[in-house]
Amino acid sequence: MREPLISARGVTVRFGGLIAVNGVDLDVHPGELVGVIGPNGAGKTTFFHALSGVLAPTEGRLLVAGEDLTGRAANEFANHGVARTFQTPRVFRDMSAGDNVRFGLAFAGRKRRHARDAFDNPAAILELLGLGNAAGVPAGGLTPARQRLLEIGMALATRPRVLLLDEVAAGLTHAEVDATAQLIRRVRDELGLAVIWIEHAVRVLMNYVERVAVLHQGEKIADGDPRKVAKDPAVVEAYLGEELPA
Amino acid sequence: MSTDLRRILVLLVAASTALATLPWLASDFMLSLALTCLLYVGLAVSWSMFSGATNYLSLATSAFFGIGAYVTAWGFESLPYAVVVPLGGLVAAAFAALVGAAVLHLRGAYFAVLTFGLGELVRHAITYAEKTYAKTVGRVIADPPESIDVYLTVLLLAFLAVAVCATVRASRFGLALAGIGADEERAQTLGVNTRRTKILAFALAAFFAGALGAAMAVRWTYIEPASVFNPFIGFQTVLIAMIGGAQTLIGPIASAVIFSVMTEMLRLQFPYAYLITLGVLLILLVLYLPGGMASLFRRAWKPNA
Amino acid sequence: MTFWIELVATGLITGGIYALVALGLNLQYGLMRVMNISHGEFLMLGAYLTWLAHTVFGVDPVAFLPVVAILLFVLGLAVYRLCFQRIVRTSPSVEVIEARSLLIGFGLMYLVQNAAYLAWGADMRGYSYLSDPVQIAGARFAGNSLLAFGFAMVASLSMLALLRWTMLGKAVRAMMQSPAGAQLVGIDTRVLHPAVFGLGLALAGVAGALLSMIYEITPGMGEPYTVTALIVITLGGLGSAAGCLAGGLLLGLVEAFGMHFTSPSLKMLLSYGVFIGVLLARPKGLFAR
Numbered sequence: 070m071r072e073p074l075i076s077a078r079g080v081t082v083r084f085g086g087l088i089a090v091n092g093v094d095l096d097v098h099p100g101e102l103v104g105v106i107g108p109n110g111a112g113k114t115t116f117f118h119a120l121s122g123v124l125a126p127t128e129g130r131l132l133v134a135g136e137d138l139t140g141r142a143a144n145e146f147a148n149h150g151v152a153r154t155f156q157t158p159r160v161f162r163d164m165s166a167g168d169n170v171r172f173g174l175a176f177a178g179r180k181r182r183h184a185r186d187a188f189d190n191p192a193a194i195l196e197l198l199g200l201g202n203a204a205g206v207p208a209g210g211l212t213p214a215r216q217r218l219l220e221i222g223m224a225l226a227t228r229p230r231v232l233l234l235d236e237v238a239a240g241l242t243h244a245e246v247d248a249t250a251q252l253i254r255r256v257r258d259e260l261g262l263a264v265i266w267i268e269h270a271v272r273v274l275m276n277y278v279e280r281v282a283v284l285h286q287g288e289k290i291a292d293g294d295p296r297k298v299a300k301d302p303a304v305v306e307a308y309l310g311e312e313l314p315a
Numbered sequence: 316m317s318t319d320l321r322r323i324l325v326l327l328v329a330a331s332t333a334l335a336t337l338p339w340l341a342s343d344f345m346l347s348l349a350l351t352c353l354l355y356v357g358l359a360v361s362w363s364m365f366s367g368a369t370n371y372l373s374l375a376t377s378a379f380f381g382i383g384a385y386v387t388a389w390g391f392e393s394l395p396y397a398v399v400v401p402l403g404g405l406v407a408a409a410f411a412a413l414v415g416a417a418v419l420h421l422r423g424a425y426f427a428v429l430t431f432g433l434g435e436l437v438r439h440a441i442t443y444a445e446k447t448y449a450k451t452v453g454r455v456i457a458d459p460p461e462s463i464d465v466y467l468t469v470l471l472l473a474f475l476a477v478a479v480c481a482t483v484r485a486s487r488f489g490l491a492l493a494g495i496g497a498d499e500e501r502a503q504t505l506g507v508n509t510r511r512t513k514i515l516a517f518a519l520a521a522f523f524a525g526a527l528g529a530a531m532a533v534r535w536t537y538i539e540p541a542s543v544f545n546p547f548i549g550f551q552t553v554l555i556a557m558i559g560g561a562q563t564l565i566g567p568i569a570s571a572v573i574f575s576v577m578t579e580m581l582r583l584q585f586p587y588a589y590l591i592t593l594g595v596l597l598i599l600l601v602l603y604l605p606g607g608m609a610s611l612f613r614r615a616w617k618p619n620a
Numbered sequence: 621m622t623f624w625i626e627l628v629a630t631g632l633i634t635g636g637i638y639a640l641v642a643l644g645l646n647l648q649y650g651l652m653r654v655m656n657i658s659h660g661e662f663l664m665l666g667a668y669l670t671w672l673a674h675t676v677f678g679v680d681p682v683a684f685l686p687v688v689a690i691l692l693f694v695l696g697l698a699v700y701r702l703c704f705q706r707i708v709r710t711s712p713s714v715e716v717i718e719a720r721s722l723l724i725g726f727g728l729m730y731l732v733q734n735a736a737y738l739a740w741g742a743d744m745r746g747y748s749y750l751s752d753p754v755q756i757a758g759a760r761f762a763g764n765s766l767l768a769f770g771f772a773m774v775a776s777l778s779m780l781a782l783l784r785w786t787m788l789g790k791a792v793r794a795m796m797q798s799p800a801g802a803q804l805v806g807i808d809t810r811v812l813h814p815a816v817f818g819l820g821l822a823l824a825g826v827a828g829a830l831l832s833m834i835y836e837i838t839p840g841m842g843e844p845y846t847v848t849a850l851i852v853i854t855l856g857g858l859g860s861a862a863g864c865l866a867g868g869l870l871l872g873l874v875e876a877f878g879m880h881f882t883s884p885s886l887k888m889l890l891s892y893g894v895f896i897g898v899l900l901a902r903p904k905g906l907f908a909r
Contacts, residue, residue: 121504147506159501161494172494175487177506227506370715372722417896424655424718425850429895431657432847436888443885550730557723587738594730601723602706 072135074099074263075151075231080119080129082112082287089115091287092129097231097263102254104274104295105267107284108307113267114156116284117233120265121153122146134230147177150230154223154237156267158216162209166200166219167191169208173226181228194222198252214241218249225256232256234266238273246270250277271308275299283307320485323564324478331474338463350466352575354527357473358548359556359567361523364480365516366553367561368492369499371423375414375430377549378437379407379521383528384535384543385441388454391533396460400468400529407525408518415514438544445540453539460533468530476523481564483519492516496562524552551578554593558600560609570608625759627876633765635872636772637827641845642852642864643779644823647816650796650859653714654704654817657725659824659849660842661732666692666825667832667841668740674747681749681833685771685826692825696818703728708813729843736839746836768830775826776865783861792816796859844888851895857905867906 073096082090090112097103107113118124119131122143130139133149152173161169170191178189188194195201198218203211208219217237224232234253238246254277257264268274275281275295283291283298285307291298298304337349358376366373383403390399418429445451483489491512494502503509532538551574559570581589604610641663648654666688673679673687703724711717750763783789791812794802802809827845831837852871856863871891878890898906 123500123504142508142510143500143503144506144508147504153504155501159498161497161501163497164493172490172502173505175490176502180506223505370719372719374726417900421899422718423715424649424653424722425854425899427722428655428657428847428850432844432888432892435844435847436892439885439888443883446885447883550726553726554730587734590734591731591738594727594732594734597727597730598703598724601720601727602703605720 071098073097073132074134075120075265076130076132077116077120078130078132080116080126080131082115082119082124083127088287090119090126090284093284093287093289095265095282095289095292097265099230099261099263100257101280102257102264102266102278104278104281105265105284106269106271106274106281109269110286111284112287113284114235117153117235117265117267120146121151121233144177147227148180150181150228151233152177152224152227152229152231153233154217154220154235156235156239158213158220160208160211160216160219160223162207164208165205166195166208166211166222167204169219170194170222170226173223177227177229188225188228191226194225197225197256198222199248214245221252230262232262232264234264236267236269238268238270246273253277317485320481323481327474327477327481331470334470335467338466346462346466348576348579350469351579352572353466353469353473354531355551355555355571355575356568357469357476357523357527358552359559359571360473360480360564361476361520362552363556363561363563363567364476364483365492365513365520367556367563367567368484368489368496369513369516370496371419371513371517372427372553373430373517373520374427374549374553375411375433375521376524376552377434377544377546378430379411379524380528380531380548381434381437381441381540381544382407382410383525383530384532384538386525387529387532388456388538388543391456396464396468396533400472400526403529403532404522404526407528408522411521412514412518415517419510419513419517434544434546434549438540441544442540453537456533456536456538459536465530465533469527472523472526472530477564477568479519479523483516484564488512488516554597556607557597558607560607562606563609566607566609622759626761627880628873629759629761629769630765631873631876632869633769633772633872634875635869636769636776637831637868638845638848638852638871639776639865639868640772640823640827640830642849642856642868643776643861644820644827645846645849646853646856646859646861646864647792647823648820649853651792651816652704652708652721652813653717654708654721655718655725656704656728656817656820657722657846658728658732658842659725659820660844660846661729661736662692662695662821662842663824663828663831663845664736664837664839664842665695665732666828667837668736668745668828668839669825670829670832671745671747671837674749681829682767682771685829688825688829689822693818693822696821697814699728699821700814700817704817705814733839733842740839742838742840744836744838747832749833762834764833768834771830772827775823776868779823780861780865848891851891854895854898855906860905863905870906 075097077093077095080090080093081088093116105113119126122138122141122145125140130137133146133151136149138146138149161172174189174191192204195204198221200215200218200222203215208216211219221237238249241249253264256262266274266278278295280293281295281298282289283304290303290307291301334349338346362373362376386403386406387399390402414433418426491502491507494507495509495512499509532543535542555570555574556567560566600607645656645659648656669688669691670681670684673684674681704721707717707720707724711720750767752763753760754763754766783793791802791807795807795812852864852867855871856867871894874894875887875890879887
């Protein structure tokens with residue numbers, strides 16, 4: 070079995086008395102496209118914070134390509150190839166879209182020069198995301214949907230091995246979601262990335278991922294083939310009896 | 316090197332060369348005025364290099380300035396002027412790196428108030444050390460350098476401060492600082508080592524404040540903590556930079572010149588009224604023009620904002 | 621033995637004042653993220669107003685305390701309305717509120733301090749009030765120190781009681797924990813914010829008035845208290861009024877003992893040492909869970 074590219078072992082995140090993430094294990098291998106779903110408050114975004122080094126877990130370990138990065142600063146995660154987007158897009162509002170992408174290239178991207186050079190050109194990245202005509206526009210002036218795409222671009226500019234996408238499909242039309250998903254798959258295929266994709270709109274994600282993990286109240290309650298997971302009684306109950314599309 | 320940066324540096328060299336001729340052309344009063352202008356250009360520009368970019372408001376300029384002044388006070392007997400000045404800068408920078416490592420992870424308000432008290436802290440520490448170990452209250456600078464030498468030294472420091480600031484702004488280091496100012500956590504997730512970057516920039520700014528303090532110390536023949544750790548220096552620096560527009564290069568420069576002139580003319584006559592006006596001006600600016608005066612001009616330049 | 625009692629008492633008395641000043645800043649910062657770096661200047665105003673009232677009009681300083689409180693409360697309403705309201709309402713995030721209010725506080729500090737210099741000059745002023753020593757359990761204290769401590773405690777405890785048991789207090793605490801939630805249940809920030817700000821300044825003013833009974837006053841006296849207030853808030857935990865009280869008293873004791881065993885001029889170093897120590901070891905405050 071190939072070694073996982075990113076691995077969470079028993080990760081727990083506690084805020085005072087509140088346990089947001091409780092003993093979650095997750096291994097993702099190169100080329101895997103894994104979805105993470107769960108009802109509101111399940112701890113998905115907090116889990117991402119732990120995976121990207123933004124938060125240090127209270128317990129548990131985080132390994133990237135076998136190296137233990139638990140407790141290290143977020144920039145070290147980025148330098149090891151973990152890139153992420155944020156649920157509410159956090160772009161540098163006063164910088165142009167092009168400069169936003171250049172930012173990632175200038176820092177983690179530079180440290181990871183040795184990685185495959187598929188994306189070392191901000192214009193190419195923007196073109197890929199359909200933002201080619203927005204290179205000079207201040208990022209704060211883009212629509213939220215386009216800002217989400219820009220965030221993907223910023224992540225790609227860091228030459229990642231692992232891509233963490235937090236609700237990139239929120240607020241998009243069916244056609245736009247489809248396009249975004251195709252884009253993600255294409256990037257994954259070309260670069261051999263491990264992609265973890267949180268999505269609240271479950272129907273969306275189930276059609277595109279090969280594997281899905283379900284979080285509920287901080288714990289992982291299912292992990293596997295989307296069709297099987299959709300029928301898992303624990304998962305169904307977590308979503309209050311809503312039957313998930315197969 | 317980008318053409319913009321090159322242009323700025325050429326302009327800078329030209330201006331500095333012109334200013335270097337002043338001692339032979341201008342009156343003593345003009346020279347003194349020019350000295351004050353250059354001092355505050357140096358202080359305001361180096362302050363904005365760190366605080367303007369990262370939005371970590373540092374009120375520690377007085378502390379660094381004072382430290383530099385005391386390096387001169389202690390070292391001038393055994394070391395030449397040309398050595399104590401950069402030494403003052405280095406000591407201040409080392410102190411800043413130490414303090415920065417301890418407190419730069421704090422949120423902005425805590426950092427600001429902590430640096431606010433730093434000047435008083437260092438003053439008390441030095442007063443105590445002087446009294447206990449050196450058994451003295453103040454020190455005398457015997458045989459100070461010529462005022463021309465002081466002027467040229469301060470001119471050099473101001474030139475360096477502006478040159479370094481311009482270079483930083485055009486570099487990756489400056490980009491990292493801007494990222495920290497815009498969204499520190501985000502910058503970190505894109506690979507910026509925010510801790511190291513902040514400490515470096517903080518120390519760099521402190522270097523100039525310290526060197527300027529070391530250079531200016533010889534203007535006082537009698538140095539004691541109370542006069543040298545004057546909080547007004549720090550406040551004036553922040554005020555000048557903010558009013559000019561701390562995120563630009565030209566803002567603090569222009570502002571420093573204007574305010575130095577105004578200070579020389581008004582402060583002696585209406586010291587308190589002048590300071591009250593400064594306070595009101597700062598409040599009005601933060602409320603209605605947060606980008607400082609420079610943002611007014613930037614809006615005017617951009618044809619389609 | 622008396623010596624130790626006096627030392628502890630000195631620490632507590634100073635600490636009581638610290639607690640009072642910190643309470644005011646805690647309310648403002650904890651509620652609105654307004655870092656009013658000019659907080660100490662209003663302490664100074666309270667001191668000067670009391671001095672004026674006593675030396676010019678012969679008013680008893682203690683009787684004047686409620687007047688100081690009211691005057692500074694009203695001043696606080698005005699200052700908030702003019703200087704801070706816009707910031708609190710229009711800033712995109714709390715970090716921006718903090719940054720901008722810091723700068724405004726800075727300008728205010730310039731303004732208020734120099735207005736005081738202009739009005740009353742830089743010389744130290746003072747008056748004598750109840751300075752005759754009082755004997756308790758064999759130890760001697762100046763009457764005014766005991767009085768100041770007593771009032772500081774009364775004021776602090778009243779604030780605690782207010783916050784804990786009255787509707788107003790609960791509204792303030794609710795707002796500190798969840799601004800959105802509080803608004804949803806009908807708590808009106810447009811009234812509460814200025815009122816809390818005014819209350820904060822009133823507390824500072826009262827602290828200043830108490831200080832004027834014991835020490836001499838100058839326009840520059842307020843600055844060190846702003847820093848001390850922040851140190852106390854750090855010790856006690858932001859948003860915790862009880863923490864302010866405990867933290868203030870603790871800091872006073874640390875200073876008193878530290879000064880005795882080392883040297884009075886190292887007072888600031890001690891406070892800073894404590895500050896940095898707490899920030900590094902227990903950033904949420906000494907008493908956080």
